Amino acid sequence: MSTRNGGAPNGGAAVVETLAAHGVDTVFGIPGTHNLELYRHLAPCGIRAVTPRHEQGAGYAAEGYARVGGRPGVVLTTSGPGLTNAMTAAAAAYAESQPVLVLSPGVPTGAEGADLGLLHETKDASGAMGRLVRWSRRVASPEEAADAVTEAFAAFRGTRPRPVHLEIPLDVLEQPWGGSPWVGAVTPVPAPDAADVRRAATLLAGARRPLVIAGGGAVDAAAEVRGLAEALRAPVATTVNGKGVLDESHPLAVGAAVRLRALQKAAADSDALLVVGSELGDADLWEGRIGAEAVIRCDIDRGQLHKNCRADVALLGDAAATLRALLAALPERVQAPVDVDGLREACRAEARAGAGGYERINAAVRAGLPADAVLAGDSSQVTYLGSVHFFDVPAPRRFCYTPGYATLGYGLPAAIGASLARPGHPAAVLLGDGAFLFSVQELATAVDLRLPLPIVVVDNGGYREIRDQQEARGIPPVGVDLPVPDLTALAGAFGALGVRTTDPGALTALVADALSADRPTLIHLNNRE
Structure with a gap:
């Protein structure tokens, strides 16, 4: 135009x-x-x-x-x-x-x-x-x-x-402009060396304990990840940014479990680990480490191929194209399947041990949303201890959270952006009161846009995670126990709907109702009463 x-x-x-x-x-x-x-x-x-x-x-x-x-x-x-x-x-x-x-x-x-x-x-x-x-x-x-x-x-x-x-x-x-807009050519994407692809395929096909880790660089290669995993009968774990690359209800899906020690132990025991599109950074591993008997890494960024875990075979290229090449190069394989169910349950048990009541909250919110809905979280315990592990998604690009930068105030505006990126498809926000108050003003934006957005605010009375860290270090709580305003009244002042509950089980119906409203609904869960 x-x-x-x-x-x-x-x-x-x-x-x-x-x-x-x-x-x-x-x-x-x-x-x-x-x-x-x-x-x-x-x-x-x-x-x-x-x-x-x-x-x-x-x-x-x-x-x-x-x-x-x-x-x-x-x-x-x-x-x-x-x-x-x-x-x-x-x-x-x-x-x-x-x-x-x-x-x-x-x-x-x-x-x-x-x-x-x-x-x-x-x-x-x-x-x-x-x-x-x-x-x-x-x-x-x-x-x-x-x-x-x-x-x-x-x-x-x-x-x-x-x-x-x-x-x-x-x-x-x-200044005057006499030109016209133009669209440049797509930057050429590097292709992996064919000999390296064959070597990687041989390692994977001969493995008795293969494992796939999919990161954020694999979000546009979901079909290829699934096809390769099914051919190998290999479990697939993801980083947080790769969440949903394999439908988390798939029999081979372990979930966003890379940070868990159970998954890291499985990687160490693996004789062929394929890492697709991840730097394997501290935000992914939570002070753990990833290694295996043989490591294959695929990434579009050359600088990532040996970062934090040296690759035995490094495949520089687009994730989807590289995985298609790997699948085509696989020789016939007859190996006993890995115990995916056992690995999944070990990871769930470990996540559950640190989740407190956040598993129940996420289950209730999940039940109130369609399967394909987007969930936006924040640097809140209900997100990184709860949603990461207990809010299953069927596809990539359905979970908004910043595990690396761990910023506060992200969830609400990110959900607004997500809603506009997929108009007509449901989105919801689930976060703590500390994170919500970092960007409470964006409630006005959601009202302007008439978004039927459920915003579930879990009341921790301030900065719960930092309070826990202070207690662990023997520091008396300082600057973390904060009064929470009347959030339902605040929602009304912005022109949104507001409801309050003390029952996590009530969230399912409240979230479902919010999806049919003509404006956002703030759902205040007072989790301390």
């Missing part, structure tokens, strides 16, 4: 028309004095502007949109504080390998670092963002701005997806 019936196109049009050419139909951000030339062109290009109440919420919504929809999320901020407000969300997207494009205006050309006292002046906005994202670029012309947007989308499609930032100086936003 063109913006040119509204006057001479400018640098703002160069950016927005190029976004539209790449299929962008939704952006998240807050209009400000300096980004108005971007906002001018959104509606003529058919792009919807969603206005969260804080730029950090815009960033989390864009991340949730990308995580669930598989399409890049776009954030528009104004200069200075608008951009710095979004930095935490950008850093989270980097840690979680999500494709997010952050666009911001910058000081006029020639004013870089001049300390002139300009409105929203920042010493070096691009430099600051460059320390947090894949790349951050300040452009010098409308043509360069359009090219940078195209380059960002090319990188999202052909490499490990990570956020990028584009700074457009104020004068460049207003």
